[in-house]
Amino acid sequence: MFTKYFFSGILLLLAVFMLWSATPLIAQENPQGQQPAPEKSLYERLGGVYAIATVVGAFIEKLLVNDILNANPRIKEARDRVPKAGLKYRVTELVCQVTGGPEKYTGRSMKDAHAHLYITEKEWQAMAADFKKILDEFKVPAKEQGELIAIVESTRPDIVIGTAKK
Numbered sequence: 607m608f609t610k611y612f613f614s615g616i617l618l619l620l621a622v623f624m625l626w627s628a629t630p631l632i633a634q635e636n637p638q639g640q641q642p643a644p645e646k647s648l649y650e651r652l653g654g655v656y657a658i659a660t661v662v663g664a665f666i667e668k669l670l671v672n673d674i675l676n677a678n679p680r681i682k683e684a685r686d687r688v689p690k691a692g693l694k695y696r697v698t699e700l701v702c703q704v705t706g707g708p709e710k711y712t713g714r715s716m717k718d719a720h721a722h723l724y725i726t727e728k729e730w731q732a733m734a735a736d737f738k739k740i741l742d743e744f745k746v747p748a749k750e751q752g753e754l755i756a757i758v759e760s761t762r763p764d765i766v767i768g769t770a771k772k
């Protein structure tokens with residue numbers, strides 16, 4: 607009698623233990639609803655290529671009339687020579703690519719595209735101020751602004767070389 611209850615007890619304990627240890631496996635196999643949805647790419651949160659092209663277009667228009675930038679004769683010369691529609695197109699491609707969109711950037715590296723302009727820290731600051739104004743104008747949310755500004759900042763060492771004779 608005692609032996610019968612003893613073995614039944616052991617079996618019950620074993621069953622409870624097996625069920626308990628299998629729970630995480632079951633949870634792993636069926637993660638639906640347990641993981642938070644993956645965050646959308648910056649590209650998607652900005653509204654995709656049309657929204658990005660609109661903001662880039664407005665940004666470049668603003669830069670073209672920035673007196674601090676135009677005081678640099680190399681920048682001024684490049685601006686008079688390079689069609690602004692092409693510049694808008696290339697910058698849009700680049701922003702789309704680096705924010706996670708399907709577009710592919712086809713232009714030069716940031717170093718190669720800007721080396722001949724000898725861009726200074728002061729000129730960089732003037733560009734960054736215009737960029738912030740445009741992001742505010744288009745009501746880009748603070749989080750997305752932060753991510754975009756960080757992307758632009760990451761190109762600074764390749765673009766700001768300054769100091770050469772103008």
Ligand code: HEM
Pocket residue numbers: 675681684685688693696697700712713714715719720723725729730733757758761765
């Ligand atoms: C003070 C800052 C900047 C100034 C004054 C500036 C000015 C210019 C000018 C004048 C050109 C045409 C150069 C030429 O073809 O001779 C150019 C090209 C370009 N810039 Fe900038 N730029 C600045 C910062 C940036 C930043 C921060 C980015 C992107 C993160 C950028 C992206 C580009 C791209 C994609 C091109 C076209 C390259 C190509 O077509 O191969 N620029 N920039």
